Amino acid sequence: MDVIVARDRADLAKAMDVLGEGRVALVPTMGALHEGHRSLIRLAHEHADHVVVSVFVNPLQFGPDEDFARYPRTLDADLAVCDEENVGVVFAPSADDLYLPDRQVGVSAGHMGTIVEGAFRPGHFDGVLTVVLKLLHLVRPDAAVFGAKDAQQLLAVRRMVADLDLDVEIVAVPTVREADGLARSSRNAYLSPAERDEALALSRALRAGVDAAASGADAPAVLAAVRGILDAADGVEVDYVALVDPATVEDLAPGAVGSGLLLVAARVGTTRLIDNATVEIAPATRADDPAGRAPAPGGTA
Ligand code: AMP
Numbered sequence: 575m576d577v578i579v580a581r582d583r584a585d586l587a588k589a590m591d592v593l594g595e596g597r598v599a600l601v602p603t604m605g606a607l608h609e610g611h612r613s614l615i616r617l618a619h620e621h622a623d624h625v626v627v628s629v630f631v632n633p634l635q636f637g638p639d640e641d642f643a644r645y646p647r648t649l650d651a652d653l654a655v656c657d658e659e660n661v662g663v664v665f666a667p668s669a670d671d672l673y674l675p676d677r678q679v680g681v682s683a684g685h686m687g688t689i690v691e692g693a694f695r696p697g698h699f700d701g702v703l704t705v706v707l708k709l710l711h712l713v714r715p716d717a718a719v720f721g722a723k724d725a726q727q728l729l730a731v732r733r734m735v736a737d738l739d740l741d742v743e744i745v746a747v748p749t750v751r752e753a754d755g756l757a758r759s760s761r762n763a764y765l766s767p768a769e770r771d772e773a774l775a776l777s778r779a780l781r782a783g784v785d786a787a788a789s790g791a792d793a794p795a796v797l798a799a800v801r802g803i804l805d806a807a808d809g810v811e812v813d814y815v816a817l818v819d820p821a822t823v824e825d826l827a828p829g830a831v832g833s834g835l836l837l838v839a840a841r842v843g844t845t846r847l848i849d850n851a852t853v854e855i856a857p858a859t860r861a862d863d864p865a866g867r868a869p870a871p872g873g874t875a
Contacts, residue, residue: 577657579664582671583712589663590713596623599745600715602706605629605666606646606760607655610750614719615659617747621717624662627652628709633669634680634701641846646763665713672708680704683730684737686823690816690837691726691848699730706731710742717743723750723757725835725850726823749849751777757849764845768809773842775807779815780851783836787853793817793826793834796853800836813839813846820852831857 578593580586590598599622601614607629618625629652636642649666656664680700683692687699710718720728732744750758755777756770765773779800786799800815817826820835834855839848 575653575657577653577661577664579653579666582667586663586665586667586712589665590626593624593626593662597717598622598624598626598713598715599717599719600709600713601625601627601661601719602709603627603629603652604631604645604760605652606648606763607652608750608758608760608762610721610723610747610758612655612659613750614721614747615656615661617745618717618719619660621719621743621745622715625660626663626665626713626715627656627661628713629664629666630669630672630705630709632701632705634673634704635698636701637695637697640695641761641764644764646760665709672705681707681734681738684733686726686730686733690814690818690823691839694813694839699727702727703730703734707734707738707740710740715742717745719745719747721747721749722850723759724848725820725837729820729823755781757847759847761845761847765842769843769845772807772809773845773847775804775810776838776840776847776849779803779807779838780836780849783817784851784853787834787855790856790859792828792858793830793855794828796834796836796855800838804838804840809842811841813841817853826855829858831855 578589580589599618601618603611615625631645633642681703683699683703692699720731728746735744756774782803783796783800786796797817804810804812816837817834820833826834834853836853837850
């Protein structure tokens with residue numbers, strides 16, 4: 575195996591020296607690597623000479639009743655994936671190496687960290703941003719790669735980079751799905767075969783929302799299309815369905831026009847899944863004007 579494994583920050587510093595000159599791209603993960611992560615690594619190679627993957631199940635981003643203890647930890651398999659994908663360094667520290675026992679200071683995700691997913695997972699985005707900032711400081715990459723699968727996380731990272739003047743390029747990768755639409759996730763490993771079938775309702779519901787928007791539905795009708803599928807699905811307990819502004823994560827107004835981000839979170843058995851899709855809300859067509867679009871508000875056309 576050629577990949578260098580760094581188990582603590584001292585190892586990491588040595589490994590980065592071994593990599594030598596050239597651009598570095600960081601792919602932060604919690605391990606249990608799957609096709610989605612591979613896609614991040616492949617894009618990372620396009621942005622850099624060396625790819626560093628971090629594998630760290632970050633305790634800070636899990637609530638007390640969440641799945642931190644049972645989260646899949648498969649380091650040997652992850653190293654094999656990284657080796658296949660020509661990763662230069664895997665940084666897989668322990669929590670004790672990464673966090674001081676008397677740690678006090680962390681990053682706040684601000685208001686964006688308290689809404690939608692953040693309302694269901696208090697402190698989650700603060701924990702994510704704190705570990706991402708630490709990893710950026712330790713690895714000092716030129717680029718860092720994140721998945722659109724965790725849409726609100728990607729937005730929060732972009733906000734942190736802007737608000738804290740971080741000198742790193744953030745690269746986003748579209749969600750990688752199984753052939754039947756299920757978004758790849760390390761948590762899919764928790765699903766029984768029957769639950770896996772039930773979980774398909776999430777991507778089906780999002781597709782219904784995208785289709786509704788494409789046929790001219792406004793924001794409330796898009797949300798109703800998504801809700802309709804999820805409410806009718808067996809075994810799916812919805813945490814939220816939201817249609818938000820892709821820049822702020824604030825709910826779109828009923829009459830909003832343009833790009834929206836559809837976000838869903840639901841529990842299937844004991845597994846909590848999230849998924850999202852981008853929709854385009856068209857201006858309303860006027861019933862009395864079969865040929866055309868309503869004029870823009872305040873417009874004269
Ligand atoms: P995780 O290991 O789940 O924390 O994910 C690590 C990174 O991989 C995050 O940036 C995720 O958004 C990304 N990721 C996870 N699943 C997928 C997927 N199905 N498609 C694209 N990116 C993903």
